[in-house]
Amino acid sequence: MAKKVPVIEDHSTEDKIKNAARKVFTQKGFAAARTRDIAEEAGINLALLNYYFRSKEKLFDIVMKETMQQFVVAMKDVFNNENTSLIEKVEAMVENYIALFKAQPNIPLFVLSEMRTRPDKFASTIGIKEVLLTSHFFRQIVQVTKGRINPLHFVINLIGLTVFPFIASPLLKNIGDMDSTQFDALMQERKKLIPEWIQAIIKTM
Amino acid sequence: MAKKVPVIEDHSTEDKIKNAARKVFTQKGFAAARTRDIAEEAGINLALLNYYFRSKEKLFDIVMKETMQQFVVAMKDVFNNENTSLIEKVEAMVENYIALFKAQPNIPLFVLSEMRTRPDKFASTIGIKEVLLTSHFFRQIVQVTKGRINPLHFVINLIGLTVFPFIASPLLKNIGDMDSTQFDALMQERKKLIPEWIQAIIKTM
DNA sequence: AATCGATTTAAACAAATGATTAAATCAAAA
DNA sequence: TTTTGATTTAATCATTTGTTTAAATCGATT
CATH class of the missing domain: 1.10.10.60 (Homeodomain-like)
Incomplete structure (x- = not known):
């Protein structure tokens, strides 16, 4: 499970x-x-x-570095598996990241906040950039979007649909009148739904 | 334009x-x-x-209150227009919010960050909740998703696709090797694309 | 011009906070 | 047991930062 x-x-x-x-x-x-x-x-x-x-700063650097590595570690294998389809990779990513953020729900907002307020700390981001752009996954996206739209749109959509609810969870819990358990259940539903939606989006591309 | x-x-x-x-x-x-x-x-x-x-606190309260009101003001009319279709409302929303955040790109991350770290400040959120849940827009969503999935998924998808890129802009600019002008252009593209994608998503619902 | 209230400033205060120090404690080696 | 180095603590320091105070300046009214 x-x-x-x-x-x-x-x-x-x-x-x-x-x-x-x-x-x-x-x-x-x-x-x-x-x-x-x-x-x-x-x-x-x-x-x-x-x-x-x-110092506080050095401690922060270590914590942030380890946090960033989680992203790469969780995905590197999926990204570069030459034997899976684009949608299979999407399924794996959504599954993995939702599981990761269920355990540590504050990470996405934390990382993106610090990325804006202290951009200096993120030479390490280059790691993620390289991993993504040179991946089999990215080549498959380019194939799908070929010429017609910027492949970045695909990446934004996938990450957005997956990560945004964690970022906005206080707001969403309020609107939907949910506690943490109900929110988690909603995110479980999205594990199945997001790949379907991405599939539908691909067809428009 | x-x-x-x-x-x-x-x-x-x-x-x-x-x-x-x-x-x-x-x-x-x-x-x-x-x-x-x-x-x-x-x-x-x-x-x-x-x-x-x-005090700093009081000044913050005023700034935050005015910021939150922007969200409601920008949308209340669109939300409750009984003569437009769901997709037409989506088009208007995407248009308005992308224009708003182009002018003030830090607002989404700011609001969501403070919402997590200082939830007390957000009794005002109830305003947004009420506006949304009692709107013609929301009734149209319920109609579309009827029974099958939580209408909140629709809201999450729409806001996520629109707002997430602003939240993650430092990361996305890095990955896509873009400056602010190019990023803005990408967001202009999304004004047209998001409604198409939402349309495609609706068909799966 | 004199007056009076609103506005603005320089200076200082008090609390919070990151960091350091010097001493105490502990655990293992001799 | 003694010694030695690593670990831990209480206390303190120095800086930052939100806030206040008392005086100066400005602008309109008399």
Whole structure:
């Protein structure tokens, strides 16, 4: 059934701090996150944070780097599988990302926020860009959209349909009068629906 | 051609501060925005900010309230026009929101970020909820999706396809190797494309 | 011109916050 | 047991930042 999204265990103090930082940073963003929040969340003394990671900034860099890697790791194999159709790749992507964000719902908004407010931190984005543009997946998109429209539209649509609901979840929960469980159920439905919608969109291209 | 999105003039000192606040808040978010940034942007002394608005918090509340109202104002008429089809409403919405966010690209991420990190500020969201759920637009959606799927999926898809690219614009500009002008052109294309895609999606529903 | 209230400024205050220090504790090696 | 280095803590520092204060300036009214 639902795939297990691995959560890094926090046996060592270092991991305790890193996991607490991940939680506080993704929830509040870099600026609003206080080192004292992180220390408390980790159940350690404030000075320990600096002892292990030198500074809030350095701790953030590590958390962000690991977060970004999740995106690539989760997808690299799917992207480059030469034996699957475009729609099969779409199905796998939607499945994987919805599972990932069900476990860590704050990540999309966190990443995109920091990307806007602190673009300097994202030389690592180049990794994602390269992985995407050189992938079998992207070649299949170019084939489908050939000449007629910018293949980026396809990427935007796929990511948008998948990720946007997580970004807007407080608003959507309010509008739809849902709690987190009901929201998760809605996202489960989308695992099946999004590939169908993408299929329909392709036919117009 | 392109609609003029009105920008509030800043003749009075009060408006100068409010416009500067809007700019800094939407760019950096509440937590990262410093009152000194806002004062400098407005070209006024720091104390004036508190003289006119009492506190950073109160100034934020006003900016946020006005920002939220833009959403409703831009759409209320379209939503409740009983003489247009669902697709015609979709066309109008996409047109209006893309024009709005072309002029103020940071607004979507700003609103959704603050909505997550400071949900208390959003009793005003109820306004949007009511406007949507009681609208002719929503009744048309219910008709289309009748029984088969949650009408919220339709809303998510429409808003997602329209708004998500603005939220992810730094990432998309990087991937597509675009500057702001090229990005705007891509969004112009989407004005025509999104209604076609929504049409295709409806057929699967 | 004198007055009076609104506006603006420079300076300072107080709290919050990232970072450091020096000492205490612990765990393993000798 | 003693020693030694790693780990942890309490306390403090230095800076940033939201806010306030008291004085200066401006503009209109008398």
